[in-house]
Amino acid sequence: MGATSHDTYIHRESVVHRWSPRLKLVSLAVLMFAFATVRQLTLVPWMLGVAAGLYLLSELPLSFLRQRLSYPGLFILSLVVLLPLTVGDTVLGQWGWLTLRQEGLMATLLIVGRFLSILTLGFILLGTTPFLSLLRAMRSLGLPTILADMTLLSYRYLFEIAAMLATMQQAMRLRGFGHKRQGWLRVNRQTMQQLAMLAGNLLIRSYEQSDRVYRAMRLRGYGYGAKSVEGQSAVTQPCILSWGLTGIVLAAAIGLVIAEGILRQ
Amino acid sequence: MHIPDGILSAQVCAAGYAVTGLATWYSLRQINRRPDPTAEIPKASLLTAAFFVASSIYIPVPPASVHLILNGLLGVVLGYFAFPAILIGLFFQALVIGHGGLTTLGVNAAMMGIPALLAYHMFQTRHTVGQLLKEPARTGVFAFLGGALGLGIAALIFLALIILNIPAQLDAGAEQTAVLALSIGHVPLAIIEGVFTAMLVLFLRRAKPELLEG
Numbered sequence: 001m002g003a004t005s006h007d008t009y010i011h012r013e014s015v016v017h018r019w020s021p022r023l024k025l026v027s028l029a030v031l032m033f034a035f036a037t038v039r040q041l042t043l044v045p046w047m048l049g050v051a052a053g054l055y056l057l058s059e060l061p062l063s064f065l066r067q068r069l070s071y072p073g074l075f076i077l078s079l080v081v082l083l084p085l086t087v088g089d090t091v092l093g094q095w096g097w098l099t100l101r102q103e104g105l106m107a108t109l110l111i112v113g114r115f116l117s118i119l120t121l122g123f124i125l126l127g128t129t130p131f132l133s134l135l136r137a138m139r140s141l142g143l144p145t146i147l148a149d150m151t152l153l154s155y156r157y158l159f160e161i162a163a164m165l166a167t168m169q170q171a172m173r174l175r176g177f178g179h180k181r182q183g184w185l186r187v188n189r190q191t192m193q194q195l196a197m198l199a200g201n202l203l204i205r206s207y208e209q210s211d212r213v214y215r216a217m218r219l220r221g222y223g224y225g226a227k228s229v230e231g232q233s234a235v236t237q238p239c240i241l242s243w244g245l246t247g248i249v250l251a252a253a254i255g256l257v258i259a260e261g262i263l264r265q
Numbered sequence: 266m267h268i269p270d271g272i273l274s275a276q277v278c279a280a281g282y283a284v285t286g287l288a289t290w291y292s293l294r295q296i297n298r299r300p301d302p303t304a305e306i307p308k309a310s311l312l313t314a315a316f317f318v319a320s321s322i323y324i325p326v327p328p329a330s331v332h333l334i335l336n337g338l339l340g341v342v343l344g345y346f347a348f349p350a351i352l353i354g355l356f357f358q359a360l361v362i363g364h365g366g367l368t369t370l371g372v373n374a375a376m377m378g379i380p381a382l383l384a385y386h387m388f389q390t391r392h393t394v395g396q397l398l399k400e401p402a403r404t405g406v407f408a409f410l411g412g413a414l415g416l417g418i419a420a421l422i423f424l425a426l427i428i429l430n431i432p433a434q435l436d437a438g439a440e441q442t443a444v445l446a447l448s449i450g451h452v453p454l455a456i457i458e459g460v461f462t463a464m465l466v467l468f469l470r471r472a473k474p475e476l477l478e479g
Binding site: 029032033034035036037039076079111112113114115116117118119122125144146147149150151152153154155157158161162164165178187188191192193195196197198199200202203204205206207209210211213214217222 | 269270271272273274275278279289293296297302303304306307308309310311312313314315316317318319321322324325326335342346349350352353354356357359366367368457460461464465468469472473476
């Protein structure tokens with residue numbers, strides 16, 4: 001859970017940072033879906049270009065994207081390895097039992113292209129918008145109060161609970177947990193029992209903490225018909241720059257969908 | 266067991282959001298029927314965070330280790346709050362560690378959340394169907410079924426989505442073999458998840474029984 005210990009927001013003064021969170025959320029979501037519609041390999045460079053252009057505009061460091069791309073890559077990696085070797089009839093090259101096939105290779109390039117561009121957009125959104133602004137934008141777009149409050153509270157305690165688990169796991173290791181060797185493909189009942197109790201303790205501690213949090217919230221007026229904290233904050237009016245960026249991004253999204261339709265015919 | 270961005274078509278992603286929207290609406294409707302829905306929010310929120318954190322616990326199965334999903338357990342403990350909790354948990358995973366995806370959030374939430382609701386109903390049937398068994402065996406058996414069902418159904422939905430959406434120049438025979446092999450491969454995982462859920466629920470029953478009342 002080490003990755004949960006830092007926020008994804010990176011402070012900069014770029015135009016993407018100044019883009020109204022509500023318009024940014026809607027525009028980037030539309031563009032992500034437009035990217036997901038792409039089936040033609042010729043559109044992949046365009047898609048990557050749009051994503052790279054927006055990333056440059058956001059002034060986020062490249063290391064931010066590199067760190068985050070490495071984690072979800074595992075599933076994609078298995079497709080990258082398997083598809084070119086297994087799918088299709090047109091053989092591009094053969095080395096012993098390994099056969100490189102054209103159709104599989106093309107499908108892989110398409111999937112990886114979409115993956116990289118959509119994920120880049122996701123990280124632009126998260127890297128340039130503080131979590132609370134993002135939640136406020138969702139709330140103003142109609143996110144139900146229960147969901148907004150739950151998201152806010154869960155996020156507030158996420159890091160604390162992660163730290164609690166880390167401490168508990170360290171205490172277990174210091175008492176000798178995990179030092180015993182186990183046979184291959186065998187699940188040790190005692191180990192399972194100890195891990196179940198670890199998770200159970202984590203739940204009980206969180207539950208007890210939730211009781212204290214609820215009492216404190218009630219004392220401050222929560223649940224007496226008052227609006228959610230998120231709902232009270234005024235949403236700033238978007239400026240010309242925000243509308244301009246929204247227009248450009250939506251035009252790019254519509255352009256991609258039209259191009260996809262034409263190329264498919 | 267998350268589907269990342271870029272694999273599914275826009276139509277499937279949109280359909281995922283539609284199903285998730287419907288399931289969230291249904292869950293919130295059930296929650297709002299309670300006498301004081303806000304009283305449950307802190308409990309559900311902190312447990313959402315705890316589940317998100319607890320799912321990072323690995324069970325060592327040498328030479329590798331098994332990552333827990335815990336969606337069945339979430340259903341068992343949180344009831345109708347399980348669906349919003351999974352939606353929020355997956356949103357955090359996409360947000361904080363880039364696991365899953367924003368376009369596939371709807372699909373992933375439906376894939377994990379609907380089995381969690383089924384697990385909740387399965388666990389609740391212990392009051393009616395499980396009368397033949399004595400406590401604590403009754404709680405243990407139904408918690409096992411809830412945990413195994415939660416992961417089992419999620420795995421089946423995952424496999425169906427992947428196989429239907431991966432470019433299908435594979436021949437039907439190879440596809441059937443792959444589905445069968447992957448389905449059989451998930452059976453031990455469902456059993457591990459079920460046993461873990463049963464152990465944890467039995468522990469909670471002894472230490473904090475009010476957590477299982479939801």
